[in-house]
Amino acid sequence: xxxxxxxxxxxxxxxxxxxxxxxxxxxxxxxxxxxxxxxxxxxxxxxxxxxxxxxxxxxxxxxxxxxxxxxxxxxxxxxxxxxxxxxxxxxxxxxxxxxxxxxxxxxxxxxxxxxxxxxxxxxxxxxxxxxxxxxxxxxxxxxxxxxxxxxxxxxxxxxxxxxx
Amino acid sequence: xxxxxxxxxxxxxxxxxxxxxxxxxxxxxxxxxxxxxxxxxxxxxxxxxxxxxxxxxxxxxxxxxxxxxxxxxxxxxxxxxxxxxxxxxxxxxxxxxxxxxxxxxxxxxxxxxxxxxxxxxxxxxxxxxxxxxxxxxxxxxxxxxxxxxxxxxxxxxxxxxxxxxxxxxxxxxxxxxxxxxxxxxxxxxxxxxxxxxxxxxxxxxxxxxxxxxxxxxxxxxxxxxxxxxxxxxxxxxxxxxxxxxxxxxxxxxxxxxxxxxxxxxxxxxxxxxxxxxxxxxxxxxxxxxxxxxxxxxxxxxxxxxxxxxxxxxxxxxxxxxxxxxxxxxxxxxxxxxxxxxxxxxxxxxxxxxxxxxxxxxxxxxxxxxxxxxxxxxxxxxxxxxxxxxxxxxxxxxxxxxxxxxxxxxxxxxxxxxxxxxxxxxxxxxxxxxxxxxxxxxxxxxxxxxxxxxxxxxxxxxxxxxxxx
Numbered sequence: 001x002x003x004x005x006x007x008x009x010x011x012x013x014x015x016x017x018x019x020x021x022x023x024x025x026x027x028x029x030x031x032x033x034x035x036x037x038x039x040x041x042x043x044x045x046x047x048x049x050x051x052x053x054x055x056x057x058x059x060x061x062x063x064x065x066x067x068x069x070x071x072x073x074x075x076x077x078x079x080x081x082x083x084x085x086x087x088x089x090x091x092x093x094x095x096x097x098x099x100x101x102x103x104x105x106x107x108x109x110x111x112x113x114x115x116x117x118x119x120x121x122x123x124x125x126x127x128x129x130x131x132x133x134x135x136x137x138x139x140x141x142x143x144x145x146x147x148x149x150x151x152x153x154x155x156x157x158x159x160x161x162x163x164x
Numbered sequence: 165x166x167x168x169x170x171x172x173x174x175x176x177x178x179x180x181x182x183x184x185x186x187x188x189x190x191x192x193x194x195x196x197x198x199x200x201x202x203x204x205x206x207x208x209x210x211x212x213x214x215x216x217x218x219x220x221x222x223x224x225x226x227x228x229x230x231x232x233x234x235x236x237x238x239x240x241x242x243x244x245x246x247x248x249x250x251x252x253x254x255x256x257x258x259x260x261x262x263x264x265x266x267x268x269x270x271x272x273x274x275x276x277x278x279x280x281x282x283x284x285x286x287x288x289x290x291x292x293x294x295x296x297x298x299x300x301x302x303x304x305x306x307x308x309x310x311x312x313x314x315x316x317x318x319x320x321x322x323x324x325x326x327x328x329x330x331x332x333x334x335x336x337x338x339x340x341x342x343x344x345x346x347x348x349x350x351x352x353x354x355x356x357x358x359x360x361x362x363x364x365x366x367x368x369x370x371x372x373x374x375x376x377x378x379x380x381x382x383x384x385x386x387x388x389x390x391x392x393x394x395x396x397x398x399x400x401x402x403x404x405x406x407x408x409x410x411x412x413x414x415x416x417x418x419x420x421x422x423x424x425x426x427x428x429x430x431x432x433x434x435x436x437x438x439x440x441x442x443x444x445x446x447x448x449x450x451x452x453x454x455x456x457x458x459x460x461x462x463x464x465x466x467x468x469x470x471x472x473x474x475x476x477x478x479x480x481x482x483x484x485x486x487x488x489x490x491x492x493x494x495x496x497x498x499x500x501x502x503x504x505x506x507x508x509x510x511x512x513x514x515x516x517x518x519x520x521x522x523x524x525x526x527x528x529x530x531x532x533x534x535x536x537x538x539x540x541x542x543x544x545x546x547x548x549x550x551x552x553x554x555x556x557x558x559x560x561x562x563x564x565x566x567x568x569x570x571x572x573x574x575x576x577x578x579x580x581x582x583x584x585x586x587x588x589x590x591x592x593x594x595x596x597x598x599x600x601x602x603x604x605x606x607x608x609x610x611x612x613x614x615x616x617x618x619x620x621x622x623x624x625x626x627x628x629x630x631x632x
Contacts, residue, residue, distance in 0.1 A: 019293070023359075089521070
């Protein structure tokens with residue numbers, strides 16, 4: 001695992017935001033690692049723990065608690081589809097089925113502990129997530145950090161084509 | 165990223181916090197904010213005594229906009245005078261109650277309003293370090309807020325010696341990571357300390373006594389902190405004239421589900437009824453459909469059935485109490501009447517369902533949410549939320565049994581009030597109310613329509629034809 005100097009600088013900056021307790025920087029560091037590496041490896045957990053003078057379990061217990069952190073690499077582009085009530089009423093299930101079809105991902109096979117499914121070519125991954133707080137414009141989804149609302153079936157191919 | 169859809173405010177709205185939302189040409193940068201009178205309220209605030217700002221907030225009778233509706237000034241008053249420990253302010257921007265979508269627009273379109281509200285509140289409470297806890301799924305929002313903080317710092321509204329007053333304040337953005345429970349203020353504090361977001365045992369009931377790093381801490385919702393800025397501008401007494409007594413100010417309600425025009429509206433509290441909200445502001449139900457059910461204040465609020473009627477007490481002009489019967493659509497959008505009708509105004513998220521919706525399926529969606537989001541600390545909630553989900557799952561799959569509705573009611577009744585935090589109530593109220601109000605739909609699915617699973621070795625073909 002190579003930590004580039006730029007990431008290291010971001011890490012030190014994040015830690016400086018918590019003058020009272022370095023442990024508070026756990027979540028920010030996990031975000032930085034996931035943004036850079038795509039997921040949180042055992043090695044990454046251990047590195048963060050050492051950096052913050054914690055035991056590795058203090059980081060691992062966060063990775064297993066907070067749904068956003070992944071322990072396996074996702075696809076090159078990660079899709080999150082909201083499945084909660086307002087989006088469900090607006091047709092979230094159909095949207096997800098269409099996304100699975102368009103990306104070649106088998107829609108089944110999701111489980112609580114391993115909610116991310118990757119397409120055979122590794123280009124996309126899909127995850128059903130709970131409420132993304134845009135209930136008035138459902139169904140909503142995110143591709144990486146980009147947010148899309150009131151997504152219709154016709155728009156899917158156009159949206160996905162932006163992600164090479 | 166596509167440009168967000170812009171909406172024109174409805175004539176019945178009264179926009180204060182949302183004044184700049186969806187305004188043509190309004191941008192989230194500080195120059196635009198300053199052109200529109202930004203940070204003038206901060207300049208006014210720093211000339212006031214901090215105790216006077218707290219007094220104005222108390223006079224305003226502002227109630228917290230996060231869901232519990234607790235009076236903000238009372239919460240602030242829990243900070244002991246002459247406190248020697250550092251005091252922290254945390255902005256709860258973990259907006260994640262299903263049906264709620266208001267903070268998103270403040271954060272993305274008008275971040276400086278929130279930052280100004282936080283600076284004024286910090287000045288009033290003698291806070292020198294504040295955190296803005298934003299949900300992890302708002303990556304752009306976090307960037308915009310960080311940018312807003314940097315801009316405010318460059319202009320001297322933040323950092324050392326703010327506006328030459330000698331008052332210092334740092335605000336940092338802290339991103340959550342997808343856990344609903346972080347909206348519970350003590351869970352949020354644990355999360356900010358770098359731990360699992362396990363809500364803390366009460367008492368102490370308020371983090372104002374023991375909060376972040378065991379120091380006095382005030383946790384306020386985004387919308388609440390924005391209101392503080394406007395209270396400083398117009399004065400607490402003036403603010404209290406908006407809305408009705410004990411239900412003051414405006415609040416942002418979000419309507420989603422089966423209406424023609426779902427969306428967000430900033431309304432004077434109590435100024436219109438649930439029916440007017442749905443029929444006038446949202447254009448009514450979709451063509452040919454009839455109203456069936458309404459969840460009035462975020463997914464945790466108890467559901468209303470369209471034909472329900474309530475007896476409520478109102479004060480007559482001469483001060484005597486009048487009892488009158490009202491329908492669901494007559495309920496005013498305020499805190500107190502909503503509670504008197506057995507539900508809550510909660511976080512302002514109204515979810516509307518029409519006659520095509522299956523109530524067991526609807527409840528199952530919510531049960532999935534709560535089973536997923538229980539932090540797992542208290543047994544009744546951890547086991548109960550999952551159990552309720554399993555029951556509605558099997559009812560939908562054709563594996564229900566006659567006792568299921570009663571079992572759902574029993575499980576839900578054994579969670580509420582038996583847990584460390586209000587998630588217990590939040591996860592049980594939907595089940596409790598759905599089962600009680602739509603008994604016929606639950607009864608219809610409380611029977612097996614598919615045969616029970618039989619292990620292959622017990623199938624009759626195997627038994628007769630085998631070597632037994």
